Amino acid sequence: MLIFPDAYAKNVHAINYEKLYNRGIRYVIFDVDNTLISYDEDLPNDAVFNLIDRIRKIGFEVFYVSNNKHRRISRFCKDLEGQYMASAKKPYPFIVKSWLRHHTINRKNTVIIGDQLMTDVLFSKFLGIRSILVLPVSLKDMWYTKPNRKIENFLLKFDKRLVNHPYR
Numbered sequence: 001m002l003i004f005p006d007a008y009a010k011n012v013h014a015i016n017y018e019k020l021y022n023r024g025i026r027y028v029i030f031d032v033d034n035t036l037i038s039y040d041e042d043l044p045n046d047a048v049f050n051l052i053d054r055i056r057k058i059g060f061e062v063f064y065v066s067n068n069k070h071r072r073i074s075r076f077c078k079d080l081e082g083q084y085m086a087s088a089k090k091p092y093p094f095i096v097k098s099w100l101r102h103h104t105i106n107r108k109n110t111v112i113i114g115d116q117l118m119t120d121v122l123f124s125k126f127l128g129i130r131s132i133l134v135l136p137v138s139l140k141d142m143w144y145t146k147p148n149r150k151i152e153n154f155l156l157k158f159d160k161r162l163v164n165h166p167y168r
Contacts, residue, residue: 005121005133012036012113012134013047017055020111025130027105028055031090031114032066032076034136042072044080052080063103065096065112067119091122100127118148 009015012035017028033039036048044052052062064084066073073086085099100107110129114120115136124131 003117003122003125005117005124005131006111007130007132009113009132009134011137013051015113015132015134017058017060021058021060024109025111026060027063027110028060029063029065029105029110029112029129031112031116031120032064032073033068035113035115035120035134036064036137037076038137042075044076049080052082061105063105065090065099065123088123090119091126093123093126096123096127116148117152 012030020028030036037044056062062080062082064073064077064080064082065088066084066086067088067090068086070086073084077084083103085096087095089095107127107129111132112120112124112127112129113132113134114123115134117133121131121133
């Protein structure tokens with residue numbers, strides 16, 4: 001179904017990146033807020049640094065796409081030395097399409113990892129890119145995310161893959 005992700009994981013650390021690489025995935029695009037860090041954090045923590053280092057050593061190129069402001073995302077990405085796009089307007093793919101072309105990212109061997117069905121997963125579907133939905137790092141959301149979470153929780157009840165799944 002259009003709205004559901006290709007896979008679920010408890011968090012970004014629970015994903016089997018070696019398996020993704022063996023299946024031909026070469027690019028990982030992360031959402032930042034509540035996927036890698038909580039909204040309360042500004043900088044990557046040690047766990048994020050270790051994760052990014054580990055998946056780069058596997059052979060992935062890592063990118064970050066966020067709806068948050070440039071100032072926040074540039075600060076987050078500075079020490080990670082990663083390419084990023086802020087104010088991406090997810091789930092709408094229009095702005096990001098040219099960014100993907102500029103970075104020569106092949107959609108067929110890319111995965112988008114995020115915490116929101118209504119932005120990250122829908123965005124990936126519009127772009128024709130695989131997606132992995134993870135649980136939010138924190139239960140605290142921005143005010144404008146809360147309505148999406150209610151819709152998301154309702155819709156996820158219809159994904160039969162989630163029966164007895166630790167995701168929810």
